[in-house]
Amino acid sequence: MGSYAVQLAKAAGAEVTGVCSAAKMDLVRSLGADHVLDYTTQDFADGTKHYDLILDIAGNPTLARLRKALTPTGTAVITGGEEGGSWTGSIDRQFRALALSPFIGQRLTMVMGTQDVADLEYLAGLIDAGTLTPTVDRSYPLEQVPDAMRYFDAGKVRGKIAITIREAQGN
Ligand SMILES: NC(=O)c1ccc[n+]([C@@H]2O[C@H](COP(=O)([O-])OP(=O)(O)OC[C@H]3O[C@@H](n4cnc5c(N)ncnc54)[C@H](OP(=O)(O)O)[C@@H]3O)[C@@H](O)[C@H]2O)c1
Numbered sequence: 001m002g003s004y005a006v007q008l009a010k011a012a013g014a015e016v017t018g019v020c021s022a023a024k025m026d027l028v029r030s031l032g033a034d035h036v037l038d039y040t041t042q043d044f045a046d047g048t049k050h051y052d053l054i055l056d057i058a059g060n061p062t063l064a065r066l067r068k069a070l071t072p073t074g075t076a077v078i079t080g081g082e083e084g085g086s087w088t089g090s091i092d093r094q095f096r097a098l099a100l101s102p103f104i105g106q107r108l109t110m111v112m113g114t115q116d117v118a119d120l121e122y123l124a125g126l127i128d129a130g131t132l133t134p135t136v137d138r139s140y141p142l143e144q145v146p147d148a149m150r151y152f153d154a155g156k157v158r159g160k161i162a163i164t165i166r167e168a169q170g171n
Helices: 002-011 022-030 063-069 092-103 117-128 142-153
Strands: 017-020 035-038 051-056 070-078 107-110 136-141 160-164
Touching: 002 017, 002 022, 002 051, 002 117, 017 022, 022 035, 051 063, 063 070, 063 092, 063 107, 070 092, 092 107, 136 142, 142 160
Parallel strands: 017 035, 051 070, 070 107, 136 160
Antiparallel strands: none
16 A cells, blocks of 8 residues: 555655655655655654644554644544454444544544546556556465465565466466
């Protein structure tokens, strides 16, 4: 998500701050981010900077921390949900964000990705125009998907991994 979000935000004219670990700061800068924070040593929510829009992809920051990092009318969009309460599964934080949002000046919301032909054509157009570059770290053939997932789980992927599928001969 992050490797596309940084590029799309830059294409839309935003001043972009990316958050990642030290090993990926060069990559995030190369994607166009104006500022890059290493989350192991820097806190995006330390109150020194306030953001109009936060795309919350990882790290599970509390709603209080998101609010502290937003401008008074800023928006936080929660995309992930790796943890959460037992009865709400993994989207406890999103539910609380949606419940709180109508009562505050800031907007706290969530997004669920959909596969939409028009959106994909829009992205393909940006790729053709050179505005957007998919960051493919490694490609794996279909039969090596377990290796691909182990690499993914280790948190080492820089951007995306791709799975190549060849049509069987005679089909
Ligand atoms: N809502 C939806 O429709 C939707 C769709 C797809 C994915 N998702 C969710 O989005 C999340 C990540 O997606 P992705 O794999 O595409 O992510 P990604 O953007 O490729 O990688 C996550 C980024 O967050 C950084 N990060 C890791 N821990 C962090 C922390 N504690 N604080 C701040 N930043 C941190 C990572 O840095 P390092 O790699 O350097 O550690 C990396 O730059 C997952 O939870 C997934 O379930 C949601």
